[in-house]
Amino acid sequence: MTPSFAQIMLGAAGAVAAQLGPRLKDDAFAIGQAQIIGLLMVLVAQEADRAADTLSLETVAMRALFAEASESPLPEGLRRRLRAMAESAPPENFTISGLEKIARPMKALLIELHEAVEDRPDEWARPLEAKCWDVLKLGADHRQLFMPGM
Amino acid sequence: MLTHDEIATLADYLAQTLQTGPVRIENFSRIPGGASRETYRFDAVAADFDGGSRGFILRRDPPDSLIDTERALEFAAYRSFYGRGVPVPEAIALVADESVLGRPFFIMERIDHGASSSPFQPDPFGPHREAIGRDFFSILGAIAAVDPYDTEMPGVVDTPAPEDCWRRELDRWQKVIETDSLEPQPIAMAAIRRLRRNPPQPPPKLAVVHGDYRVGNFLHDGAGRITAILDWEMAHIGDPMEDLAWALDPLWASNPALAAGLLDFEEAIRHWQQASGRRFNAEAFQWWSLFANLKGLAIWISSSKAYHDGKNADPILAFSGWYCATRHNKIIADRLSQTTWGGL
Incomplete structure (x- = not known):
């Protein structure tokens, strides 16, 4: 443009x-x-130029995390939903609102996954917990804004 | 903005309240800041005043606000600290009757010759930074030194048991997040879980907590002295570590290497301890520090909702709901990702 x-x-x-x-x-x-x-x-x-890109990166990272977590010893019901979300349909368009519509249920499931692995003292849970934070940090880092002096 | 009729009503109200002869209002204008209330400055002219006039500030409830607060609480806080070594303007009148100015309001003395500074300015105090810093932490200590039962605060807010301070505040702000979020908040929810797993030690004694004590919420004389502590609308009774942690939140620091962008951390704590007569509790501070990050995020989530829903079109809400939320999300994510499964 x-x-x-x-x-x-x-x-x-x-x-x-x-x-x-x-x-x-x-x-x-x-x-x-x-x-x-x-x-x-x-x-x-x-x-403006990067918002859609950030959302795309986040959803790709969440799909990968959900796919990996669906293979872990988490409760079967959660694993099934993780697998379904990892394999869910790609976005129909790349507008910000369209990508947010895709990301919203993924973020809700990420909260659930994060809480589930935090509650587990098992060795296998720690890398998954760290990967939850990697996804969260990815979004937080990409959205940082430069503040000009006022 | 108030109408001419409302300003005339205000003049009559002041004459009646201050028991003077007729009052004329001059130089009435809205001033920026304070998205939680509309803020106006004006001069009241009456033969009974020394010098013929007095300067006042009017704070009127907006259609919606950043923080759902009680004006009576803020008014009580000003009255509690006036003349007690904490610089605050004199609270003049509190009016809940909407028939006077359309919405509830209160009036307080205007502090002239005082400037406010945004925490987002690169160097808000120039050569007076350290002097302002000493005042800043000493006054915060002076607030913590006051026995809350010796103030008007217990009449307007509840008094928690010391061991319940953290839970009450966390419950309050978690509810705000759950009620006002327009989308899932995975970073906020992670912080809430971490805080609940690691409750802080209770304070030895309760204190009045200002609730929004930070750079940007005081006036200074341009020569290194703080002349007024403002914006007491989130005041309550609780753990004084809460105020200290909020004041030191990285969002408010123009120079993040310094406490509040003002002083070395150790010096800041030393001034606070001297003025408060209390001991700094590093462990409790860690909890309240993460809580401050979360409380900030909760406020920005509410700002975003108020703006999104069209209840308040003030652009400051769009700014805080976006920029400040982005900053606090990153602050929390950076912090908690360092320590998985457990500690703060």
């Missing part, structure tokens, strides 16, 4: 700061709101 989302949003944030800001000099509330709006534009500029 040309201009890119990032270019549009950063340009708009710059216009808020350079063109609108000076006209608000006597209104502390309006200045504060304009700063927040400009900041949101800067954050959207960072996230």
